[in-house]
Amino acid sequence: GAGVSQSPSNKVTEKGKDVELRCDPISGHTALYWYRQSLGQGLEFLIYFQGNSAPDKSGLPSDRFSAERTGGSVSTLTIQRTQQEDSAVYLCASSLEAADTDTQYFGPGTRLTVL
Amino acid sequence: GNSVTQMEGPVTLSEEAFLTINCTYTATGYPSLFWYVQYPGEGLQLLLKATKADDKGSNKGFEATYRKETTSFHLEKGSVQVSDSAVYFCALPRSGGSYIPTFGRGTSLIVHP
Numbered sequence: 001g002a003g004v005s006q007s008p009s010n011k012v013t014e015k016g017k018d019v020e021l022r023c024d025p026i027s028g029h030t031a032l033y034w035y036r037q038s039l040g041q042g043l044e045f046l047i048y049f050q051g052n053s054a055p056d057k058s059g060l061p062s063d064r065f066s067a068e069r070t071g072g073s074v075s076t077l078t079i080q081r082t083q084q085e086d087s088a089v090y091l092c093a094s095s096l097e098a099a100d101t102d103t104q105y106f107g108p109g110t111r112l113t114v115l
Numbered sequence: 116g117n118s119v120t121q122m123e124g125p126v127t128l129s130e131e132a133f134l135t136i137n138c139t140y141t142a143t144g145y146p147s148l149f150w151y152v153q154y155p156g157e158g159l160q161l162l163l164k165a166t167k168a169d170d171k172g173s174n175k176g177f178e179a180t181y182r183k184e185t186t187s188f189h190l191e192k193g194s195v196q197v198s199d200s201a202v203y204f205c206a207l208p209r210s211g212g213s214y215i216p217t218f219g220r221g222t223s224l225i226v227h228p
Contacts, residue, residue, distance in 0.1 A: 004158070031214065042204065042220040043159075056215065091158060098214035104151075106158035 002026070004107035006092050012113045013082055021077040021110045025094030027109065032075050034067055038088040046090075050098045081112075081115045106108065116210040117142040121219035128195055128226050136190040136222045138179075148172075148188040149182055149206040149216065151211075157205065162190075190198035200226045 005024045013019050025032050034046040045059040049069040060066070065084075069075040079086055089111050093104040122137040140148065149186050150162040150172070163172035165181040165188065177192045190203060202221045209217040 033215065043216070045209070045215055048215050050214070093213075098163075102214070103149075103161045103164070104159075104216065106147040106151075106160065108156075108158045 003047045004092055004094055004105050006090075006107035006110050008110060009108065010113075012115065014115050015084060016079045016081055019082055019112065021079075021090050021092075021112070023075045023077070023092030023094075023107060025073065025075070025092070026105055027073075029096050029105070030072070030101070031095040031098045032069055033093045035091045035093065036061075036074070036076050036088045037042055037091055037109070042093065046077070065105035081111075082112075084114045087114045100103065116213075117207050117217060119207055119217060119219045120126075121205050121222050124202075124221075124223035126222060126224050127215070128224070130197055130226055130228050132226075133191040134195045134224065135192070136203055136205075136224070138188045138219060140186050140188065140189065140205075140207055142186070142207060143156045143211040145181075145183060146208045146211070148179070150154060150177070150179055150188070150190050151204040151206060151218070153221070155201070164200065175213045177203045186209045195224070197226045197228055200224055 007022045021043045031049045032049040035043040048056040064080045067077045089109040091109045095102040119140045145168045147166045148165045151159040152158045153163045163174040165172040168183040205219040206216040
């Protein structure tokens with residue numbers, strides 16, 4: 001079956017512009033996660049959705065970042081007024097359910113470059 | 116919260132050499148432990164996991180044993196191949212009862228023919 005897909009694969013934008021990144025999780029997966037991977041850094045957790053529960057936004061670095069998940073499936077991560085330090089690879093992952101033993105399935109990522 | 120420390124890379128080996136990538140953790144209780152791998156140009160994928168102390172996870176010739184005495188989950192492979200060149204991430208839930216993993220910084224492995 002299809003894995004996690006993300007679009008676009010690459011995005012180049014100018015400082016101050018808004019961007020939207022999309023994630024399509026694996027069908028039937030109730031948990032969805034966004035991470036940021038900067039050069040030479042590990043994965044930084046951003047936000048987590050589980051079913052219809054309120055998302056865990058504790059990892060969002062500033063109020064310029066927001067995300068939504070419509071219908072329990074597709075998710076969009078929005079970055080407003082982008083800054084150069086936002087340049088990174090944004091990874092989305094989904095899992096069947098929220099369990100600490102659960103395997104996460106990652107998408108290929110969106111590489112964001114802010115000029 | 117829980118945390119994980121990995122050895123810094125890059126680790127450079129010749130084909131058929133023995134591999135060890137060290138991972139130690141700090142955690143409340145005995146959470147599940149994971150190794151993920153990221154091949155060039157691809158997303159992360161689970162390599163192996165262990166869900167309780169003393170378990171051994173294995174996959175594709177890689178092994179890691181959950182050792183609570185030393186709070187370690189070192190990744191090993193007896194004979195690496197060029198195709199194993201990738202970045203390896205150790206991970207565990209970020210706190211007791213959390214479903215959100217925290218990842219190490221990753222260790223880059225480069226295998227030469």
